[in-house]
Amino acid sequence: MSSDQTPPAVEDVSTQEARMGDGADDRFNSTLREAFGSTPFILTKFDKFMNWVRGSSMFMLQFGIACCSIEMIHTYAIKHDLDRFGSGVPRASPRQADVIIVPGTIVSKFAPRMKRVYDQMPEPKFVVSMGSCTISGGPFQEGYNVIKGAEEIIPVDIHVPGCPPRPEALIYGVAKLQERIAEGESSPVTVKPYELEQFGDLEQDELVDKLASEIDEEDLVMRYNWNDSP
């Protein structure tokens, strides 16, 4: 059936030529390109270049905890669109993420999980803590179950205050983080007040003795000494 039809007329130009049009596509001649003039090379330090790259293309972890995550969603979504700043690809897996935004109150049951998620992220990794709860516990600071800030658990690069911060504030925080990364700075990873450790390694005291029948020696635990919290 198809053989009856006349084949489409073969034109003289190849597809590639047709697409190229006349000469090079001037869309590539950006102002940046013009600024470089005729030379196609940039001279810079490798570290500096890498830091600039790192800051300009960040994969965020898709990570929601509490109220702030609603504003975080709005920051990712239309109108505010964090993607414009080279940092809007939420990844569901911590193994693919560079930045974790901690959006909300951290409570005793969640802190070990959050530490685990943070540990699963590959280096170099950065943390933006969003909202008052991640700074000090915020309005829930006096609660019996509330960790007084994300910095009790993981190192934090940027704090964005607010309850909740507006999307604009979060964008500002992320932009500041990019600036810091481009300058090669990040928060030192230090020992935090609340660390995951094996139950068997805990110092023996009344509480440990009491729980010895419930928790295995090898189980990871987090011990909260509320009195020592800043």
Place this chain on the structure above:
Amino acid sequence: MSLEKPSRDTALDVGVTEDGLDYDALADLLGGHVLDREEHVNAEGFVIRPDEVQEVLSTLKEEAGFDHCACVTAQEYDDRYESIYHLRKFDDPTQELSIVVPSPKDDPHNESAARVYDTADWHEREAYDLVGIDYDDHPDLRRILLPETWQGHPLSQDYNQDQPQIVSLREHANPLEDDKRSEDDPDTMFVNIGPHHPATHGVLHVETVLDGEQIADLEPDIGYLHRCEEQMCQQGTYRHQIMPYPDRWDYISAGILNEWAYARAAEDLADIDVPEYAQVIRTMSAEMCRIASHELALATFALDVFGDFTAVFQYGIRDREIVQNLLEDLTGQRLMFNYLRLGGVAWDLPEPREEYFEKIRDFLDDLPHKLEEVHDLVTGNEIFQMRCVDTGVLSKEQVKQYGATGPVARGSGVDYDLRRDDPYGYYDELDWNVVTEEGGDNFSRVLVRLREVEESARIIEQCVDLLEQWPEDDREIQANVPRTLRPDPDKEIYRSVEGAKGELGIYIRSDGTDKPARFKIRSPCFSNLQTLPEMSQGEYIPDMIASLGSLDIVLGEVDR
């Protein structure tokens, strides 16, 4: 009129009279079980023996028609512990009865109600966890909100908040090592979902056991966002310090609905009358919150079902931004409004008023078109229908057993909406309908939400009409309320409003000071989430994810 209730059967109305419940008749029904009768602001409380709970409650359920166990409040007095079962009827929630069960201080325990009302299962676990009352004959009494290794019961009187605690990470055990959960069924496999998972809408942890591909057993593990809301409210003063917290229970921009729950309870407790003008503003702004909340529910549900972050999700967010702008103009905040005050609202509508009304009307005019778009995109979509029609079915009986409310109940044909059945605000003056669907599946629940958006828009429109014509010299936004509120000692009240997710109730007991002695939150999501195992038994994991999305839980409210 549309607000009239369909007629109900009359076999179960012991003590029902024209002007409310006749508690004497109910007391006669229970006979010698009633030791004493207390006067609560919302209803009478019958004091019963701790070992007769099941008998009394099943009599009330079977013979007097109290089919809704709204809430279980536990508290510690100086000389005793007490559990209160707040009962009401799905047919007429103004018919309320509290069953008060005291138990001794040294060994607090009483019989469990979980065999009568399934919903009491979780409520009693919470009471055990936070207050420390033991419930005999409870199917599974262990901690629910706090980690299992927690020491002490934080809302009991002798709790020391500074004592160290140890929390383990063992729920993250490798499922493959432990895939044979029971001896007699070696083919099951354990799948751990959450607490950090994109489909769990926050920090919910779902422990599932699969038999082949079907769910053999499922247990939601909550408490990853338990931020001591009740303790916070018990530490705040009535007048100003409590109001910011309700915003943070159901934080999906349902703030004003939650604030209203507290405002209603506290105003009834302290006998404050709210000016009509303020009630209209409250009604209007609350319905805006409902629209914002349902938009996000739809957006995240579509995200769960289609798994794409781009199209449908962004449509939902786009519409939400508009409502949020309206609310921001009114309250000054995008999310945590803190707009209601006891006895009124914080301030009047923004000036120039005409411009604000114009903005609202523009939004309402655009809404039908947008909803049509959503119907094209979502509910008319074949893939969506295959995922949602006839999955996650919840029957009427299950809804009532678990005390599910809100769109979840109405999606299963339970005609229960406190805005109509237990009127407050300005709702009973307005013309609108309660939306119900008979299907009981995921699809029905989504439809209910979408149609509720239309009804909310109708309410807002009527409120705008009213506000536009309101005489200028009569715009009273705030009643005269004393600077420091001290309700009379030992006044108790349970009051609820129709939140975005269902019946949001608050129990307050005053002790004569300016702070509540007990502040208990009855969260709709907590009860709704309990139905998840019922809905997903025997279904596939993707259907369970769809069911979870259509329940529209928000963990801030589940865990409080």
